[in-house]
Amino acid sequence: MEIRATERVKQILSWYSSENPGTLTSIARLLMHGRLGGTGKLVILPVDQGIEHSGGASFAPNPAYFDPENIVKLAIEGGCNAVASTLGVLGIVARKYAHKIPFILKLNHNELLTYPNKFDQIMFAGVEQAYDMGAAAVGATIYFGSDESSRQIVEVSEAFQLAHELGMATVLWCYLRNPEFKKDKDYHTSADLTGQANHLGVTIQADIIKQKLPTNNGGFEALKFGKTHKKVYTDLTTDNPIDLTRYQVINNYMGRIGLINSGGASGENDFAEAAKTAIINKRAGGMGLISGRKAFQRPMKDGVQLLNLIQDVYLSKDVTVA
Numbered sequence: 001m002e003i004r005a006t007e008r009v010k011q012i013l014s015w016y017s018s019e020n021p022g023t024l025t026s027i028a029r030l031l032m033h034g035r036l037g038g039t040g041k042l043v044i045l046p047v048d049q050g051i052e053h054s055g056g057a058s059f060a061p062n063p064a065y066f067d068p069e070n071i072v073k074l075a076i077e078g079g080c081n082a083v084a085s086t087l088g089v090l091g092i093v094a095r096k097y098a099h100k101i102p103f104i105l106k107l108n109h110n111e112l113l114t115y116p117n118k119f120d121q122i123m124f125a126g127v128e129q130a131y132d133m134g135a136a137a138v139g140a141t142i143y144f145g146s147d148e149s150s151r152q153i154v155e156v157s158e159a160f161q162l163a164h165e166l167g168m169a170t171v172l173w174c175y176l177r178n179p180e181f182k183k184d185k186d187y188h189t190s191a192d193l194t195g196q197a198n199h200l201g202v203t204i205q206a207d208i209i210k211q212k213l214p215t216n217n218g219g220f221e222a223l224k225f226g227k228t229h230k231k232v233y234t235d236l237t238t239d240n241p242i243d244l245t246r247y248q249v250i251n252n253y254m255g256r257i258g259l260i261n262s263g264g265a266s267g268e269n270d271f272a273e274a275a276k277t278a279i280i281n282k283r284a285g286g287m288g289l290i291s292g293r294k295a296f297q298r299p300m301k302d303g304v305q306l307l308n309l310i311q312d313v314y315l316s317k318d319v320t321v322a
Contacts, residue, residue: 003028006038015256016207022167026136027207029102030169034311035079041314042208042260042288043307044104045075046084047296051109051124061266061297072097074300078307084139084171084290087125094133102136104171105129107159108152110141119177120148123155127162137169137207143177144197157204164205172206174198183222188212190219191244192232195251202257209252210290213261213277214244242322245284255285263291263310270294274306278313283322288314 005013009031013024032038047065049058059065065074068089075083076097083090084104094103107130108121121141130138140156143149160170174197181187188194191214201209217237220228237247249255261281263274278289289310295303313319 003032005032006040008040009038012040012258018205019164019207020167023164023169023207026102026167026169029136030081030208033102034081035308036081036288036311036314039314040287041282042081042258042290043079043311043314044082044084044260044288044290045071045078045080045295045307046104046106046290046292047071047089048084048086048106048109049292050089051086051111054112058293058297062299064300065296068093069096070300071296072101074296074303074307076101077300078295078304079311080307081288082136087129090135091129091133098134103130103133104137104139105133105135106139106141108140108156110143119143119146121152123159127159127166127168130163130168131166135168137171138163139171139173139210141173141175142197142201143175144200145176145178145181145193153200153204160205169207170205171208171210172201172204173210174201174206175212181219181223185216185222187216187219187222189215190222191217191237191247192228193219195247196226198248198259199251202251202253206257208258208260208287209248210260210262211248213264213280214241214248217244217247241280242283245280245286246322249285258287259285260288260290261286263289263294266293266297270298271306271309274310275313278310279319282314282319285321 005028064070082102082104090103107125108123110121142152176188189212198209220226237243249259252259295306
């Protein structure tokens with residue numbers, strides 16, 4: 001498969017100098033596909049919520065997406081750079097679609113059928129299975145701050161090493177999870193804490209970091225643990241959501257590793273919220289958006305329209321880095 005990269009994509013690939021040619025080709029596949037192909041930006045459709053949130057909770061609003069083929073069709077019709085999903089979803093349609101849109105196989109999940117519920121990412125798939133189905137990348141989640149985070153860091157680091165050896169890219173869902181992070185505010189989305197999670201994520205050579213959009217700051221100070229510096233709050237950030245997101249980008253080796261922010265749950269103002277998140281990410285120097293429930297919990301034509309709206313933000317010359 002010949003991939004003719006644009007100058008912008010070639011520049012981004014030059015930042016991954018430690019990667020082998022196979023992995024660079026996989027990153028190029030992601031960056032050169034879809035409506036944003038060649039721009040250096042990404043919009044990815046993720047649908048692993050059938051495990052993470054239960055199939056009923058995820059697909060009852062639009063039962064068509066119980067069928068994995070419709071998930072992939074939405075990503076293709078929506079002009080996405082890639083589709084991210086589970087071993088079962090991607091595996092059952094891989095022979096028909098793996099060459100038509102880049103696959104990102106999500107390796108681990110937190111399932112909600114254990115009673116009482118626990119919050120632990122466990123491996124559901126192997127890296128070799130992603131390679132065998134023709135996936136361009138593997139994805140995984142680490143719950144930084146959780147009791148299980150040390151094991152998850154080791155597991156995901158080893159999986160990412162193997163993925164790179166096999167020529168695939170790696171995407172890390174870089175989340176915080178600890179009940180003690182909820183005080184006067186929910187510091188799971190604090191810029192300083194999520195920024196440090198990103199910094200840990202790029203350390204294990206994630207090629208792309210997925211992170212929630214920051215909603216506050218000062219988590220280290222409020223929780224009175226870890227280490228920080230006053231200049232994080234006086235010089236490197238403000239209360240502006242663009243500046244808070246830029247701090248996440250800074251922790252991705254000054255943006256050398258792309259930051260994609262998550263689109264969040266579906267609600268009453270999905271189109272406006274999706275556009276706002278995309279604008280914040282782009283103006284902060286981010287690489288793109290990963291949006292699932294807002295897109296698939298509605299009729300396909302409306303989901304395509306929402307994904308295209310997000311892409312239009314990244315295509316617009318009027319929305320620039322702040």
